[in-house]
Amino acid sequence: QVHLVESGGGLVKPGGSLRLSCAASGFTFTDHYMSWIRQTPGKGLEWLSYITGSTTYTHFADSVRGRFTVSRDNSENSLYLQMDRLTAEDTGVYYCARMDYSNSYFDYWGQGTLVTVSS
Amino acid sequence: QSALTQPRSVSGSPGQSVTISCTGTTSDVADSKYVSWYQDHPGKAPKLIIFGVSKRPSGVPDRFSGSKSGNTASLTISGLQAEDEADYYCCSYAGTYVFGTGTKVTVL
Numbered sequence: 001q002v003h004l005v006e007s008g009g010g011l012v013k014p015g016g017s018l019r020l021s022c023a024a025s026g027f028t029f030t031d032h033y034m035s036w037i038r039q040t041p042g043k044g045l046e047w048l049s050y051i052t053g054s055t056t057y058t059h060f061a062d063s064v065r066g067r068f069t070v071s072r073d074n075s076e077n078s079l080y081l082q083m084d085r086l087t088a089e090d091t092g093v094y095y096c097a098r099m100d101y102s103n104s105y106f107d108y109w110g111q112g113t114l115v116t117v118s119s
Numbered sequence: 120q121s122a123l124t125q126p127r128s129v130s131g132s133p134g135q136s137v138t139i140s141c142t143g144t145t146s147d148v149a150d151s152k153y154v155s156w157y158q159d160h161p162g163k164a165p166k167l168i169i170f171g172v173s174k175r176p177s178g179v180p181d182r183f184s185g186s187k188s189g190n191t192a193s194l195t196i197s198g199l200q201a202e203d204e205a206d207y208y209c210c211s212y213a214g215t216y217v218f219g220t221g222t223k224v225t226v227l
Contacts, residue, residue: 002165035216045120047216089216095165103186104153104212105170111163 002026002108004096008043009113017085020113022096029077030054033036033099036070036081037108038115040092050099088118122190123147123209123219130225131199139222141209153212154192158183159221168207169194170227191209201226 008020022034035050049060049070058070069082079096093114097106123143127163131137141148141156148154156169167176169185182197192211196203206227209219 008134037218044212044221045218047210047218097165100170103171105155105166105167105210106157106165106215107170109157109164109166 002098004098004108006094006096006109006110006113009115010096011118012086013114014087014117015086015118016117017082018086018115020081020083020094020096020115022081022094022110024077024079024098027098028062029072033101034072034079035097035099036045036068037095037097037106037109038090038092039095039112040089042089048094050101051079052101069106084116086115090116090118123211123217125147125207125219125222127181127220128223128225129142131196132227133199133201136195137195137199137224139140139207139209140195141194141219142209143190143192143211143217145190146213147190147211147217148192150189152209154185155210156183156194157208157210157219158205161210163208165204168206173187176202178198196224199224203216206226 003025021080036048047092049059052069067085071080077108093112095112129137154172157165159165171186172187
């Protein structure tokens with residue numbers, strides 16, 4: 001049974017940084033691209049980034065490119081999102097999701113972790 | 120890229136059918152074969168219910184169906200049940216992944 005559990009959310013000041021984690025289980029982690037998606041009050045659901053199974057390639061939405069970094073540790077079945085230079089607009093629930101890249105959909109999601117950027 | 124447009128809310132009585140529209144541009148929706156739909160119950164992980172415009176993952180009831188015409192994709196829930204009360208989001212891939220604004224389905 002596929003299971004994704006995000007952690008690392010919390011309260012951070014504007015300009016600060018936060019690192020989110022996603023623990024995956026129930027499937028062969030290296031076989032799948034993984035994504036980060038967020039839900040914010042202002043923009044609703046927004047895809048942020050994906051990383052290939054082999055970690056060779058990453059891709060970002062324009063809104064976070066240069067501020068966010070995605071990585072994964074296949075030995076630990078874990079996905080990470082390093083978020084820097086955070087602003088209030090980054091406040092929201094952050095989800096990790098398994099991808100079917102060939103068919104461009106997200107077949108399993110975690111329950112999300114809340115990030116609040118506020119002074 | 121702007122979000123796809125969905126109605127803010129739709130409602131229906133148990134057993135009725137409801138349809139949620141998802142409207143984008145020609146490049147967002149009309150030219151994409153990668154439209155998916157997600158069901159989001161508060162506090163739970165969003166769930167894939169339609170991919171590839173009209174395909175259902177195994178385990179998703181056949182009362183959920185998807186279609187597309189021009190710039191608008193649609194999700195129809197037939198035989199509405201109480202557990203279908205949730206938020207629903209469309210998503211299309213056309214160079215990047217764009218989500219809809221979300222629709223709250225209320226079962227009266």
